[in-house]
Amino acid sequence: MNKKGFFGNWGGAYIPEILFQTFQELNHEFEVCKKDSSFWQEYIDLMSTYSCRPTPLTHATNLSRYFGGAQIYIKREDLNHTGAHKANNVMGQGLLIKRMGKKRVIAETGAGQHGMATATMAAKFGFDCTIYMGEEDVLRQRPNVFWMEKMGATVIPVTDGSRTLKDAINEAFRDWVTNVDNTHYALGTVCGPHPFPEMVAWFQSIIGMEAHEQILKQHGRMPARVYACVGGGSNAIGVFKRFIEEPDVELIGVEAGGHGLETGEHAARLCGTGASPGVAQGYKTMFLQDDDGQMLNTHSVAAGLDYVGVSPILTDLWEQGRVRFEAATDKEVMAALDLTMKKEGLIPALESSHAFVQAFKEAPLLSGDDAIIINMSGRGDKDIFTIAHAFNDPSWKEFIIDRAREYSR
Amino acid sequence: MQLEQQLRNRLQHKKILLMTHIVLGYPSFEANREVIAQMVHNGVDCIEMQIPFSEPMADGPVILKANQKALSRGTKVTESLAFGAEMAATYDIPFLYMTYYNIIFKYGEQAFMKECQRAGIQGLIVPDLPPEEGADYLHLARENGIAPIMIYAPTSPDERMQELDGHGAGFIYCAARRGVTGTKSEFGDEFNTYLERCQAATKLPLAVGFGIQDRNDVNALKGKADIAVIGSQTIKLVDEQGPSAVGPFIASLR
Ligand SMILES: Cc1ncc(COP(=O)(O)O)c(C=O)c1O
Secondary structure (H helix, E strand, C coil): CCCCCEECCEECCCCCHHHHHHHHHHHHHHHHHHHCHHHHHHHHHHHHHCCCCCCCEEECHHHHHHHCCCEEEEEEHHHCHHHECHHHHHHHHHHHHHHHCCCEEEEEECCCHHHHHHHHHHHHHCCEEEEEEEHHHHHHCHHHHHHHHHCCCEEEEECCCCCCHHHHHHHHHHHHHHCCCCEEECCCCCCCCCCHHHHHHHHHCHHHHHHHHHHHHHHCCCCCEEEEECCCCHHHHHHHHHHHCCCCCEEEEEEEEECCHHHCCCECCCCCCCEEEEEECCEEEEEEECCCCCECCCCCCCHHHCCCCCCHHHHHHHHCCCEEEEEEEHHHHHHHHHHHHHHHCCCECHHHHHHHHHHHHHHHHCCCCCEEEEEECEEHHHHHHHHHHHCCCHHHHHHHHHHHHHHHC | CHHHHHHHHHHCCCCCEEEEEEECCCCCHHHHHHHHHHHHHCCCCEEEEECCCCCCCCCCHHHHHHHHHHHHCCCCHHHHHHHHHHHHHHCCCCEEEECCHHHHHHHCHHHHHHHHHHHCCCEEECCCCCHHHCHHHHHHHHHCCCEECEEECCCCCHHHHHHHHHHCCCCEEEECCCCCCCCCCCCCHHHHHHHHHHHHHCCCCEEEECCCCCHHHHHHHECCECEEEECHHHHHHHHHHCHHHHHHHHHHCC
């Protein structure tokens, strides 16, 4: 970082004055925690007793053999409590909230995984909890909505704008400026105003620290490449961060190609040509926007990748050429998901499956001595309705029809 | 500077000034024209024209919807600027733009300021641009004789208010409470203490906005603030009764 909160040309804190004081407090608390090694230890203890850290690194021997190239290793964030990497950030922010003495937590969510993790943390730490979720995402991630409500959170569907992640973020900010005295906004990804990108990256960096140690132990040396899907960018930065300083490790971020980049229906910010520099949602980055600066509608089969902006940290790494960006289409994602289930008995989330697509394209081109790591950011259970629909699964359909009949009696 | 002086001249004849808010292109530029005519003829002293943005983070439901509808009708920034120039040339009161920073950033800060200067726009309100991130903006505004309006909030500490005062010109916009635009504000003891802190921090005129709805609210501000800002209320009125209801409403406020 050069200027406060900036990564190269990107980031900053474009916040309304009402939040000035609360950001002062948050920045202060974060700085104190960063310097205090006992805070990090408390975080590690929590994550290893309440969640399943360290998560395993699985050698996918069947997929490796199938593609006949690099040895494929999968970092298992699906085994984190609540089923995704999102808990790493949320538990960390939960410890901060306790220190700041706030009693209420709010969050936005796209895929519902960040909302799930936040509702879980709020239940454990005894906070009131409100989750904002785009109406479209409420529909496509219904299982997560159910669990959030069961854990005592209020889930508010957002009906403005594109009714997806960015609109949920706007609404969470509106809540925050209204209830700033007792409320913390636990932003779910490495976006938004400083210190969120840096703070969320810090908590998520635990993924890469573990993977670094694990790959050395299991493979004997550094991987050739590391793959991660990119929505806001938190699981990507999380797994990349420790490897940035390893010059021979290539880092690949995979964005949502949706129906294909040529259709305009996608969320490819850094690998396409549709994005340009802008300032929204409190930070400066590459946004998918029109010439006037109005944000465009995005599309992805994966709610968690369906977002107009991207982390300022990743935009900086992209500009420096340190991270390569690719896109995977909805169709490719279903095929990769299908193959991973059949070959390895693993069910990656639709978001995570984007990383698998690109890794599968490149694995055959590498030698059998090379290793690659795919960050499996979450499990696919939440996507059961979307996946069953995409596979046009007859027995699932029958079940839903029967159940609906039963309920409508 | 120019805007401050114009407001002070008006304050010699009136106990409190009225500033109103419209969203450009909502419900249409035609309606905007009629609403502004009614406002000016019924004694409004200053008008902030919001250039619509797809992500109006600091706005409540009424203004948020107005932004979205203006955009879905295809409202462009260049049209908004042309309309603003027309109004500034037509009426002898100060006109300001309110918008979010991305609109100015994408247009080009320098080009935007030049455009405002040519059109006779007197000031800018940009709620998501704190001075820390706005060095170029502040410099270019002053160079073009446009007042960068600073915003105070009840949560702003005294030192912060003083710091903002050093960057601002024209007047200070005091958000009456926490939250977004639209909901009613209470003007009790806590509010009075806040306004005293505002007065102590700046010599600029004070405008108070967020949830001012009727004559009682405006009266409550007399002697404590210089400008009462009416935002969502007139937009609601136009939605419910059409542009012709605006004139009588404004006349009833004083
Ligand atoms: C499983 C999973 N992976 C990835 C993402 C995308 O977010 P990020 O890019 O911040 O990791 C999400 C977001 O909801 C998610 O739930």
